[in-house]
Amino acid sequence: MNLVVVTAGLSKPSSTRLLADRLAAAARERLAGDEPVEVHVIELRDLAVDIAHNLVTGFPAGALRTALDTVKAADGLIAVTPIFTASYSGLFKSFFDVLDNTALAGKPVLVAATGGTARHSLALDHALRPMFVYLRAIVVPTAVYAASEDWGSGGDVHTDGLGLGERIGRAAEELAGLMLRRTPAPPEAASDKVVPFEQQLAALRPR
Amino acid sequence: MQFGIFTVGDVTTDPTTNRTPSENERIKAMVTIALKAEEIGLDVFATGEHHNPPFVPSSPTTMLGYIAARTERLILSTSTTLITTNDPVKIAEDYAMLQHLADGRIDLMMGRGNTGPVYPWFGQDIRQGIPLAIENYALLHALWRQDVVTWEGRFRTPLQSFTSTPRPLDGVPPFVWHGSIRSPEIAEQAAYYGDGFFANHIFWPKEHFQQLINLYRERYAHYGHGTPEQAIVGLGGQIFMRRNSQDAVREFRPYFDNAPVYGHGPSLEEFTAETPLTVGSPQQVIDKTLTFRDHFGHYQRQLFLMDHAGLPLKTVLEQLDLLGEEVLPVLRKEFAAGRPSDVPDAPTHASLLARRDTAPVVA
16 A cells, blocks of 8 residues: 655745644554555655756656656555645645646545645635646545644634544545545556547548 | 758747847758758758747748759658648648659658647647647548549538649659657557658657657557568657867857757756757767667667757857768668668658559559
């Protein structure tokens, strides 16, 4: 079982990475069973220059290529971004811009974000969720937002009394559930992707 | 094995002098470069077709007809002819005319064009790019092979008893390559017709093009044109040379750093490591070009991009001298070594004519 974590925090250490690690640990715990669980963490900060180059040249070089392949091979993904200017960070979006748009199809994805204020928490549902829906991922119902105050408090009336720890647990439970029930698609052979030419021609004949 | 150059025809400011050539200068420079290509012993000159600034070659057959009149041996080609936005009837006529004027020294490379706004200028829609490429080429293919064509399709007005004139020289249609950067459908199309497949092979890592070429080879055999190894493959490449490798790097760097396609991105060193670009001595160009055969198998045509990114004409001509004197003779010898006898050369008018005349007559 292959769990991949993409985190777009910019400082080191970052609260975004901290949230990503908490989510990964919680998911790993719930995935533990007969099959070993491998967790790969991708820090987008380390790939920032490669990502910018990919935007310019149209192809991923070196470490970015490895990271994109890792995401493609994932059984489940945890994607965590800081909220900047009311949405995901540009770096976070750029990574998913250069990812093949079929790489996440049918895969469970847990979305999470950090921010200075809880007022931006809906960015998860207004920005991250639609983006992953476009990529045909299966986004787990619970998205986890950690504002500055969440790191030092329990739950409140707006989170049904659930503190950050409990919300992490609930989201991880949902992710693990989807990952355990998922049947991975068989890998495509190159020639499977080609529509035979007669068929392409026939599709164009006047009706 | 054929060697040649292909040009995009961009008008780009020289970043070292801040000087921008006029369209007239650039057009004349392209012609000078083509004539130089014949002089140094290259086999092929191919021009792009573009309909938006900063590119000048909107009318390839006009340019190639002029070059044909001033050359003896050079094969004139395109890189690429827009099969999507050009009327296939006009392509059939224009290139048959060129073929006559050039005594058969022409072929074409079909491409779709990836600039969205260009399509509506010619009454088309980029979302129909692949279907246009398929339907238009099917019509072009028929127009060159059947004297009278009655046809109906989705994208142009029907034809009733239409004869495209002039008929191809000696009744032998020009050989066609299909160029693609990313579409397996085009590799499939080239394989279906037994046409050539050209991978642009610049800007991107080889692994990407290996997939497309392997697919083309496999499907070429599937359609019964020969073995996968006998499929007709062409590759692009991009080089800048000086006798001393360090001089080449120093001189080319500002052009690289400001190049329209990849400039302001990765460093020259990163890009040469990841893509087929070679900047260095003639020996380095030879070494890297020879690796193409290892990656793609024995192939038929190698075209280099040499005149873009604002390089002045004088520099391009010096590059061509180096190519002709130091690189070409070695590449010809090395590519011939170990080439199996059943791997064909790229078809030419003469070889296609000979093939037709020796083909068994079907009753």
